[in-house]
Amino acid sequence: xxxxxxxxxxxxxxxxxxxxxxxxxxxxxxxxxxxxxxxxxxxxxxxxxxxxxxxxxxxxxxxxxxxxxxxxxxxxxxxxxxxxxxxxxxxxxxxxxxxxxxxxxxxxxxxxxxxxxxxxxxxxxxxxxxxxxxxxxxxxxxxxxxxxxxxxxxxxxxxxxxxxxxxxxxxxxxxxxxxxxxxxxxxxxxxxxxxxxxxxxxxxxxxxxxxxxxxxxxxxxxxxxxxxxxxxxxxxxxxxxxxxxxxxxxxxxxxxxxxxxxxxxxxxxxxxxxxxxxxxxxxxxxxxxxxxxxxxxxxxxxxxxxxxxxxxxxxxxxxxxxxxxxxxxxxxxxxxxxxxxxxxxxxxxxxxxxxxxxxxxxxxxxxxxxxxxxxxxxxxxxxxxxxxxxxxxxxxxxxxxxxxxxxxxxxxxxxxxxxxxxxxxxxxxxxxxxxxxxxxxxxxxxxxxxxxxxxxxxxxxxxxxxxxxxxxxxxxxxxxxxxxxxxxxxxxxxxxxxxxxxxxxxxxxxxxxxxxxxxxxxxxxxxxxxxxxxxxxxxxxxxxxxxxxxxxxxxxxxxxxxxxxxxxxxxxxxxxxxxxxxxxxxxxxxxxxxxxxxxxxxxxxxxxxxxxxxxxxxxxxxxxxxxxxxxxxxxxxxxxxxxxxxxxxxxxxxxxxxxxxxxxxxxxxxxxxxxxxxxxxxxxxxxxxxxxxxxxxxxxxxxxxxxxxxxxxxxxxxxxxxxxxxxxxx
Numbered sequence: 001x002x003x004x005x006x007x008x009x010x011x012x013x014x015x016x017x018x019x020x021x022x023x024x025x026x027x028x029x030x031x032x033x034x035x036x037x038x039x040x041x042x043x044x045x046x047x048x049x050x051x052x053x054x055x056x057x058x059x060x061x062x063x064x065x066x067x068x069x070x071x072x073x074x075x076x077x078x079x080x081x082x083x084x085x086x087x088x089x090x091x092x093x094x095x096x097x098x099x100x101x102x103x104x105x106x107x108x109x110x111x112x113x114x115x116x117x118x119x120x121x122x123x124x125x126x127x128x129x130x131x132x133x134x135x136x137x138x139x140x141x142x143x144x145x146x147x148x149x150x151x152x153x154x155x156x157x158x159x160x161x162x163x164x165x166x167x168x169x170x171x172x173x174x175x176x177x178x179x180x181x182x183x184x185x186x187x188x189x190x191x192x193x194x195x196x197x198x199x200x201x202x203x204x205x206x207x208x209x210x211x212x213x214x215x216x217x218x219x220x221x222x223x224x225x226x227x228x229x230x231x232x233x234x235x236x237x238x239x240x241x242x243x244x245x246x247x248x249x250x251x252x253x254x255x256x257x258x259x260x261x262x263x264x265x266x267x268x269x270x271x272x273x274x275x276x277x278x279x280x281x282x283x284x285x286x287x288x289x290x291x292x293x294x295x296x297x298x299x300x301x302x303x304x305x306x307x308x309x310x311x312x313x314x315x316x317x318x319x320x321x322x323x324x325x326x327x328x329x330x331x332x333x334x335x336x337x338x339x340x341x342x343x344x345x346x347x348x349x350x351x352x353x354x355x356x357x358x359x360x361x362x363x364x365x366x367x368x369x370x371x372x373x374x375x376x377x378x379x380x381x382x383x384x385x386x387x388x389x390x391x392x393x394x395x396x397x398x399x400x401x402x403x404x405x406x407x408x409x410x411x412x413x414x415x416x417x418x419x420x421x422x423x424x425x426x427x428x429x430x431x432x433x434x435x436x437x438x439x440x441x442x443x444x445x446x447x448x449x450x451x452x453x454x455x456x457x458x459x460x461x462x463x464x465x466x467x468x469x470x471x472x473x474x475x476x477x478x479x480x481x482x483x484x485x486x487x488x489x490x491x492x493x494x495x496x497x498x499x500x501x502x503x504x505x506x507x508x509x510x511x512x513x514x515x516x517x518x519x520x521x522x523x524x525x526x527x528x529x530x531x532x533x534x535x536x537x538x539x540x541x542x543x544x545x546x547x548x549x550x551x552x553x554x555x556x557x558x559x560x561x562x563x564x565x566x567x568x569x570x571x572x573x574x575x576x577x578x579x580x581x582x583x584x585x586x587x588x589x590x591x592x593x594x595x596x597x598x599x600x601x602x603x604x605x606x607x608x609x610x611x612x613x614x615x616x617x618x619x620x621x622x623x624x625x626x627x628x629x630x631x632x633x634x635x636x637x638x639x640x641x642x643x644x645x646x647x648x649x650x651x652x653x654x655x656x657x658x659x660x661x662x663x664x665x666x667x668x669x670x671x672x673x674x675x676x677x678x679x680x681x682x683x684x685x686x687x688x689x690x691x692x693x694x695x696x697x698x699x700x701x702x703x704x705x706x707x708x709x710x711x712x713x714x715x716x717x718x719x720x721x722x723x724x725x726x727x728x729x730x
Contacts, residue, residue: 003719004232011228012729024271027278034082034158035281036075044074056152060192063152068120075156076105076118079167082158087118089126089148090168092183092485093133094595098313099173101128102166123169124150133173133181135591146181148173151188154310157280161321170310179588183487184306186583190494191305193581197501198351198359198375204508204518205371211354214494216308217474219299220315221290221343221482223331224266226729229721230329234618235610239603240333240483241401243611243699244619246707247339248724251293258291263730265326266296273315273322274298280318282311292341293727302348305494309486312345316483334481335401337723338703342402343482347489350474351375361473370522374504377425377526377533379475380415382500383468384533386492386577387413388557388568390468390477393492395565395596397603399481403560409467409479411565412551412558414538416466422539428523429530465542495583504529562600563688569593597684604691608675611702612668614720620664622717623657623709630654657712660705667705671698 032040038057042050049070056063063071079087088100105116126148133146154170173182180186191214198212230236235243252258262270270287277284283301290297303311316332323330335342351359359375383390390413403411417425467479480489504525511521535554540547551558559565568574570593578584584592630650637647644651674697678690710718 005229005719005721005725008226008228008232008721009725009729012226025275030275031278031283032281034160034279036078036156037281038155040078041071041074044078046070046074049074053152060153060188063120063124063150065120065124068124070120072118072120072123075123075167076116079158079165080105080116082165084158084165084167086164087122087167087169089128089150089171091148091171091173092313092487093173093181094183094592095133096483096485096599098317099128099133100166100168101126126171128173135175135179135181135595146173146175151184151306153188153304154307155281157314159280160276179585179591183485183491184309186588187309187487187491187494188306189581189583190491190498193498193583194351194494194501197498197505200505201374201378201501202353202359202371204374204522206353206355206357208355209353209357212359213352213354214305214490215302215350215352215474216305216486216490217300217302217348218308218312218486219297219344219346219348220312221295221297221345222319223292223295223336223343224269224323224328225294225331225726227324227327227329229726229729230331232719232721233726234614235607236329236331236336238610239607240331240398241336242338242723242726243607244614244703244706244710244720245338245723245726246710248722248727250724250728252291252340255291257289257293257295260289262287262289262296265328265730269323269326269328270296270298272325273319276318276322277315280311280314282315282318284315290341290343292337295341295343302350305349305490309490312486332483334396334398334483337727340727344402344478345480345482345484345486347477347480347486347493348471348474349477349490349493358473360470360475370519373424373428373526374522375501376421376470377529378500378504379497380417380536381504381529381533382493382496383413383415384536385500386496387536388559388565388571389492389496389574389577390489391479391557391559392565392568393489394477394479394481394484395562396481396484397562397600397607398483399479400560400562402481403479409465410542410548410558411560412542412548412556413467413479413536414542414551414556415475415536416469416539417537418470419539421470422537425530425534425537428527429534466538467542491583495578495581498581499577561692563597563685563692566593566596566600566688567685569596594684597688600688601678601684601691604696605675607699608671608691608695611699612672615664615668615702615706618719619706619709620661622719623661623713626713626717627654627657627661629714630657653712657709660709660712663705664702664709667698667702671695671702674698 038054041053045053049067052063052067053071055061085106086102086104088102090098090100093099103122105118107115107117109115128146128148148171151170151172156167156169159166159168170184172180172185172188174180174185194214195212199209202209202212233242235241274284274287283303284298285301286297286299288297289295298315300308300311302308319330320332332343334344350361353359357371359371360379362369362372391411403409467477469476469478477489477493480486507525507528508518508521511524512518516524535556538547538551548558569589575586575589578589579586630653634647634650634654637650674694675691678687678695681687681690710722
């Protein structure tokens with residue numbers, strides 16, 4: 001019987017056809033065609049209903065039931081023009097995925113005749129069963145009621161799966177007693193908190209500012225491999241990553257994949273999922289090969305944070321689904337392959353005012369741009385004061401494999417701002433109130449060919465090792481994992497800046513009330529914040545051992561594992577912060593801490609089980625079979641009178657195989673015992689730490705011996721697809 005691996009390779013080789021994506025259409029012709037945008041709403045709603053919807057989006061005011069009925073009628077009318085038969089409240093529970101329960105428009109009248117119906121009550125609120133979603137102890141299992149409530153700021157959209165179409169209504173998800181059970185609710189609250197605090201500070205500079213909207217542009221990294229080959233790897237199917245696999249002779253060392261020509265099969269897949277994304281209003285702008293073989297990236301145009309988060313969450317689902325049409329599998333795990341780059345989701349974040357100003361965009365001379373400096377320095381101060389929370393916001397079992405390895409930033413949260421802005425802050429720190437000299441824009445003249453124009457140097461270079469880097473008109477939070485929901489990082493980042501800006505205003509107003517001029521007061525507090533937070537600034541190589549030692553001297557937190565990183569969410573400081581800004585109650589924070597610890601334990605537990613299963617049912621049998629071949633060969637050579645010199649190599653290989661088999665068997669048994677011991681621990685935190693320290697600690701040892709066997713065992717006997725096959729065969 002041929003193994004799944006060999007079948008997958010045969011099918012890949014024999015299937016020479018590349019599934020072609022549909023013929024390209026002009027993006028503007030299809031963009032948003034499956035979205036109930038305000039432009040679409042204007043066509044299907046009365047003036048009264050349209051104005052009510054617009055007001056709700058702009059002011060977050062609730063829509064009353066009467067208007068809800070009118071909006072629902074227009075929404076249904078639009079959906080029916082698209083042949084939609086069902087609708088769902090689309091939400092983001094604390095499972096790490098999205099959730100939806102489909103209901104049809106179909107119902108029966110009292111006389112038994114059929115009717116298509118969708119009213120305001122169905123649009124605005126639903127009651128999904130909340131018992132099986134993570135609640136962290138907020139709800140007993142038998143207390144099933146939860147509510148989904150429409151979020152008008154994120155427009156409804158139609159998802160197409162095969163020949164079916166479903167109207168999706170973005171919603172929040174809360175328990176019967178009001179606690180948030182999702183990723184969206186706290187994010188919306190954090191955006192409100194920052195908006196209020198930022199407006200108050202903007203009033204120092206421009207009285208016309210009445211709204212500040214944080215913006216986000218995410219960069220989604222992902223791997224794509226053949227589905228047949230992937231399905232022959234139980235570890236990929238069950239965990240999203242390879243728990244075993246020896247490094248191929250060629251990995252990414254030649255750096256020939258990055259920005260290289262996109263393989264035809266992948267290109268067809270990209271075009272296909274981009275088309276679906278455009279229909280859903282996801283403004284994808286770029287696509288390219290990433291550094292590692294079989295790794296790719298896409299990125300959109302910036303949007304308001306809430307919509308950007310929804311779009312990224314939706315895109316991950318679209319990519320995964322579309323890949324199946326091309327017999328491909330998308331891997332969103334942060335570290336699916338050892339020894340090469342992992343995948344992140346860089347969160348490029350800034351703030352925009354209703355007057356059209358990017359608050360993190362320097363003027364021609366940033367030294368004289370007081371509003372820019374105010375928000376720039378406040379962001380640095382926020383990251384410095386709450387680095388532990390930012391680290392916790394990106395903590396996960398998957399990201400633990402990635403942070404600090406192969407161009408991923410380390411677990412130490414620091415900020416890169418570039419030499420020029422570093423000099424600016426140093427000057428401000430030393431001399432407040434002085435007039436700074438104008439500095440001409442630097443010009444880089446490339447004397448390569450006359451047709452290449454002069455390029456202006458940015459005020460900041462790029463530091464690819466920094467977890468939080470200023471890149472000209474935004475901060476790039478690079479430590480977010482590729483499989484993560486951006487909402488977690490964005491909730492924390494917007495909350496801590498809201499807190500810092502609120503404190504900034506208090507301190508500035510105090511100086512103004514004491515007689516200082518406004519500009520002088522602002523500069524004095526900016527200087528104070530620079531002094532207090534300069535330890536978080538670092539311009540060098542974040543990967544170096546020297547930085548780790550230096551960070552320790554600066555007393556910057558360096559929490560390398562998720563169970564310990566998550567502690568930051570339940571400190572008295574964090575509870576006070578989140579409660580003050582109405583983001584989380586104490587009980588909600590404790591519940592989320594419990595949920596994340598439980599999630600970590602389950603993921604490591606699954607990986608441990610997969611490692612044990614693969615080792616005992618795939619690796620050891622294959623190794624023993626080949627070892628028997630060697631033994632028979634040795635015995636045969638002996639029988640025909642060949643001396644030991646004639647079979648010493650075979651004997652040496654058989655001996656090495658025996659050694660690795662023994663080490664794997666004993667290590668798997670030790671891992672199982674450690675897992676049993678950890679499972680007896682009732683305290684969630686201690687249990688997670690036990691899984692991290694006593695269960696996960698066996699993974700690398702088992703992998704070492706398995707990967708050594710991969711080099712010794714005849715390729716014909718090895719059942720798991722190898723790295724060279726997964727990463728390089730198209």
